[in-house]
Every structure is written in C-alpha cells, then in structure tokens.
Amino acid sequence: MDKIRVYSSKNEIEANCIVLALEEQGIVPHMINKTDSAHAKLFGYIEVYVDNNHQAKAEQVIKDYFK
Numbered sequence: 001m002d003k004i005r006v007y008s009s010k011n012e013i014e015a016n017c018i019v020l021a022l023e024e025q026g027i028v029p030h031m032i033n034k035t036d037s038a039h040a041k042l043f044g045y046i047e048v049y050v051d052n053n054h055q056a057k058a059e060q061v062i063k064d065y066f067k
Contacts (some may be wrong), residue, residue, distance in 0.1 A: 003030060006058045010035070020056040021065045027054045029037040 006029075009015050015031060022029040028052055035044040050058045 002052045003016060003049040004052045004055050005047050005049050006013060007062055009044040010045055012046050018048055018062055018065060021061050022048070022050065022058055025057065026059050027058050027061065029058070 005059050020031045030049045033046045
C-alpha cells in the first residue's frame, strides 16, 4: 500500500500526540523525523504518514485532535 503524508510539524511532542491519537483509532501511522540535528532542529519537519486507504479517517482524527 502507498503511504500518504497527513501531518507535518516542527514540534516533536505534537507529532507524537498525533501518532497516539491515530493509533487509538486503529490507524497505523509512520513518523519520519526530517529535522536537521546539526542545526538544533531548526530546519525540516516531523512528518506523519498513513496508508492511503486510511487518509480520510486520519485527517478527521487530526482535525478532531485540534478542536
């Protein structure tokens, strides 16, 4: 299955919370940390991916998380 990015942030704690919220809903997320540790993580983002067939549900979970 193809993966699609559903969330990105510079805030690692927030990205971890999104991952937990997705897991609670039965979605298996994959987090990739693309920040540059050589520059105090000022550049790049932490990205969260899900299988493309879970995109709609994942986007709703993320939207509900920020309410």
